[in-house]
Amino acid sequence: xxxxxxxxxxxxxxxxxIPTTMPAHAPFFLAPGPLVQIFRMATISRSTQALxxxxxxxxxxxxxxxxxxxPLANGQAKVESKxxxxxxxxEFANLQTPTTFGSxxxxxxxxxxxxxxxxxxxxxxxxxxxHRSKLDVTTELQSFAMLVTAEPYYAVRQPxxxxxxxxxxxxxxxxxTEAVSAKYELMERGGYIPTGYKLDPVVLDAKVPLEFLExxxxxxxxxxxxxxxxxxxxxxxxxxxxxMADGYATDKRASKKQLIATSRETVQTxxxxxxxxxxxxxxxxxxKDRAASADAQAKSQGQANDAMRExxxxxxxxxxxxxxxxxxxxxxxxxxDDRAKMRARLSQQLNxxxxxxxxxxxxxxxxxxxxxxxxxxxxxxxxREKLAxxxxxxxxxxxxxxxxxxxxxxxxxxxxxxxxxxxxxGAVRDYLVQEGVATGSxxxxxxxxTVPVASNDTSAGRQQNRRVExxxxxxxxxxxxxxxxxxxx
Numbered sequence: 073x074x075x076x077x078x079x080x081x082x083x084x085x086x087x088x089x090i091p092t093t094m095p096a097h098a099p100f101f102l103a104p105g106p107l108v109q110i111f112r113m114a115t116i117s118r119s120t121q122a123l124x125x126x127x128x129x130x131x132x133x134x135x136x137x138x139x140x141x142x143p144l145a146n147g148q149a150k151v152e153s154k155x156x157x158x159x160x161x162x163e164f165a166n167l168q169t170p171t172t173f174g175s176x177x178x179x180x181x182x183x184x185x186x187x188x189x190x191x192x193x194x195x196x197x198x199x200x201x202x203h204r205s206k207l208d209v210t211t212e213l214q215s216f217a218m219l220v221t222a223e224p225y226y227a228v229r230q231p232x233x234x235x236x237x238x239x240x241x242x243x244x245x246x247x248x249t250e251a252v253s254a255k256y257e258l259m260e261r262g263g264y265i266p267t268g269y270k271l272d273p274v275v276l277d278a279k280v281p282l283e284f285l286e287x288x289x290x291x292x293x294x295x296x297x298x299x300x301x302x303x304x305x306x307x308x309x310x311x312x313x314x315x316m317a318d319g320y321a322t323d324k325r326a327s328k329k330q331l332i333a334t335s336r337e338t339v340q341t342x343x344x345x346x347x348x349x350x351x352x353x354x355x356x357x358x359x360k361d362r363a364a365s366a367d368a369q370a371k372s373q374g375q376a377n378d379a380m381r382e383x384x385x386x387x388x389x390x391x392x393x394x395x396x397x398x399x400x401x402x403x404x405x406x407x408x409d410d411r412a413k414m415r416a417r418l419s420q421q422l423n424x425x426x427x428x429x430x431x432x433x434x435x436x437x438x439x440x441x442x443x444x445x446x447x448x449x450x451x452x453x454x455x456r457e458k459l460a461x462x463x464x465x466x467x468x469x470x471x472x473x474x475x476x477x478x479x480x481x482x483x484x485x486x487x488x489x490x491x492x493x494x495x496x497x498g499a500v501r502d503y504l505v506q507e508g509v510a511t512g513s514x515x516x517x518x519x520x521x522t523v524p525v526a527s528n529d530t531s532a533g534r535q536q537n538r539r540v541e542x543x544x545x546x547x548x549x550x551x552x553x554x555x556x557x558x559x560x561x
Contacts, residue, residue: 120238122187122217123247125153132246134239136220142168142236149218149239151247157210160218164197164205164237170222173234177222178285182207183231184216192216196226198282224293225286226336227343233260280321281328283335287317290342294349302356303348310345313338411550418469418549425461434545437462439500441538449495451503459500463507466544474509475543476501478518479525481534486520494518496540 123134136147147164162182170177180197194209197220220237241247291314299307317334320326419435422428427438443455451459466472478493478500494517501516526533 120217120219121241122215123241123245124215125151125158125247130246133242134245135242136164136237137240138166138237139235141173141234145237147237153214157212158214160194160209160211162207164220165203167197167199167203167205169199173222176224176289177234178282178289179223179226180220180236181223181226181228181231182209183219183221184211184213185219186213186216191231193229224289225339225343227290227339229343229347281332281335283332283339284317284321287314287335287338287342290339294342294346297346297349298353299345299349302352303345306341306345306348310338310342313341408550411548414469415549418465418544421465422462422544425458425465434543437542437544439540441535444496447492449492449499451499456503459503460507462542463504463509467508469548471548472513472544472546474504474514476514476516477541477543479523479537479539479541480521481524481537482521482528483534490518490520493520500540500542
């Protein structure tokens with residue numbers, strides 16, 4: 073029979089910059105004092121027996137023997153390899169209260185340790201009546217050793233070195249022993265106690281579930297690991313859950329199941345925050361080390377390399393400037409092309425309804441005099457129909473400005489012509505607004521007979537001068553929105 077030598081290697085970890093006060097709902101058994109957390113670690117070597125449970129080889133049994141920390145403890149496990157996993161049914165006896173090893177230890181955890189040193193948390197071992205416990209778990213490992221440690225809460229990811237039980241091979245055990253040198257880290261006994269703090273004894277009261285005390289431990293340890301700084305979102309979630317658990321603990325109407333469920337979720341969330349904090353803090357430290365190394369190397373390059381970098385940077389900047397200029401020019405050309413296409417499309421759509429021409433000031437839509445009653449400004453039904461179509465077209469474009477201008481011939485007095493031109497322009501504007509065109513985008517003005525487009529000496533010329541024009545402009549179609557009324561056409 074071969075013994076698998078398991079070397080427990082631990083490194084010193086110091087933690088500083090921890091807040092000097094704890095949250096209001098931190099563990100109630102913490103005595104106040106300055107927080108300067110130093111995890112006390114040590115290298116511990118042990119010998120244990122690792123077994124290779126052959127795939128689908130049937131069930132076998134192994135025993136558990138108490139260590140020097142709890143020599144009377146014992147146990148027995150039934151191990152069976154099934155498709156996809158190893159099933160383990162284990163029962164322990166003579167387990168003492170975990171707080172025997174320190175006030176921070178509230179529970180036990182069963183671990184599987186691979187030959188390569190990977191520790192897998194198989195589940196919590198709760199001390200039942202007559203100091204006995206049962207547990208049914210599975211593991212994906214095929215070769216592993218098993219041990220039981222005292223822990224501050226059930227969801228820890230690293231075993232402590234408070235090893236109270238280890239597996240031992242029976243004469244009838246069906247498995248292959250392996251000689252391995254597995255190295256894995258363990259938290260030293262007492263390592264969860266911050267320097268400057270004293271832990272009051274924990275009284276396990278049936279009215280206060282163990283899960284609630286574990287939740288308190290988990291939140292405290294996450295805080296000591298810097299979770300508030302390095303994993304704040306997860307840590308704040310854990311604090312909220314802890315607050316809920318505190319409420320259930322004091323609310324006589326709350327059920328014990330609610331308290332236990334919330335406490336277990338608090339433990340999981342706090343443990344996640346602790347693990348994230350360790351990862352982020354380590355990454356930050358490595359990043360600082362890499363940055364410091366990079367700075368030292370950059371300084372050693374000397375003036376020549378600095379000049380080369382400056383030259384390369386200048387060339388890159390010049391190339392980028394050229395690229396930016398080219399891209400800006402392309403964007404300008406594309407924008408102009410888009411506006412021209414949109415202008416042409418709008419002109420065609422309007423021209424299908426009313427005569428429309430393009431000008432430097434924008435698109436000019438012409439409404440002839442025949443769309444009004446003679447000498448009046450009320451719109452005929454034909455005019456309203458055409459303006460409704462024009463409104464629908466204008467509403468499909470954004471950023472347009474519509475200037476409505478009224479004109480007359482020179483027949484009659486100037487005052488009468490001016491008033492008629494203003495009224496006709498206003499009637500068109502009001503109808504466009506009625507059809508949904510924004511009030512702020514439409515303006516109207518009358519010019520009387522002051523801006524003729526043909527001679528007033530003939531009836532045909534005078535008819536051309538009697539008109540209402542819509543000047544449609546805007547940046548979206550490449551036309552100005554600030555053109556003055558009555559300008560050149």
